[in-house]
Amino acid sequence: MKWHAYLLLSALFFSSSASEAANLLLSAEDFSAPAGNDPNYVEMTVPGEGAAAPSIIGGVPANPKEWSATFGFTSAKGACTSTVIGTRVVMTAAHCVADRAKGRITVAGQSIQITCLRHPEYPLYSDLDVALCGSSQDIVLPPGKQYETISFAPLVPKIGEDLTLLGFGCRASGKNAPSGVLYLGIAKTVKRIGAYLETVGAAVCFGDSGGAAYYSKNSDQRAIIAVNSLGDISTTSSLTQTANPQVAAFFMDFSDLNNLAICGYNDDSDRCHI
DSSP states (O other): OOOOOOOOGGGGGGOOOHHHHHHHOOOGGGGSOOSSOOTTOEEEEOTTSOOOOOOOBTOEEOOGGGOTTEEEEEETTEEEEEEEEETTEEEEOGGGSOTTEEEEEEETTEEEEEEEEEOTTTTTSTTOOOEEEEESSOOOOSTTOOBOOBOOOTTOSOTTOEEEEEESSOSSSSTTOOOOSOEEEEEEEEEEETTEEEEEESBOOTTTTTOEEEEEEETTEEEEEEEEEEEOSSSEEEEEETTSHHHHHHHHHHHHHHTOOOBTTTBOSTTBOO
């Protein structure tokens, strides 16, 4: 059974205004090379191809082959994590990129131009910490690998249920903590505050921001239910929920306005992870 988008009726009330919609449109100019040295330029690479991002505190090493849609990257905002959620769409945290930041994503030696758009109400509302990047052409993953799927299911997970956090950040607390390897960890959901879902257990650290938090129905199925935002660099994390009406509306508007499919919203094909 595939994950389908449980689109909240309330999300319709958060659809972009005309001015916001214009800001979510991508054009050919957005994929042109930046003029001169752009301090906001984003460089994304897949695991095993020199990812420069600094992993989950309390986590264990992840098998990169099982997470081929997960990328590390650097920008003027620092080191972060991102996830490919469609043939031409990448998700990360808004605080990891400047709005309309240009960059490139490199897979198997092929570099593809991207442009990233922050949620239009971030940073006014800091819990809406999500950004989506559109690419100039299809991002082709290794043979047999799939893009990750977004869940818009309300109230998933339930309080007390476990999530899997994924990222390239530091894997122990402390200024000089080890980093640079893709790690995953299990965290338990404790409460919802605005768009945030708070967890305890394995925690996000520097470099994990923008990575995905997954909910699994069973060992064969998983879906992204949140974006890593911030934490106390110890045991507690705050994650931006994809099912939050304002966040869900951002995903839908970005997809619809730019005709870019997102797994779990308007793409349930076999190229999307179930």
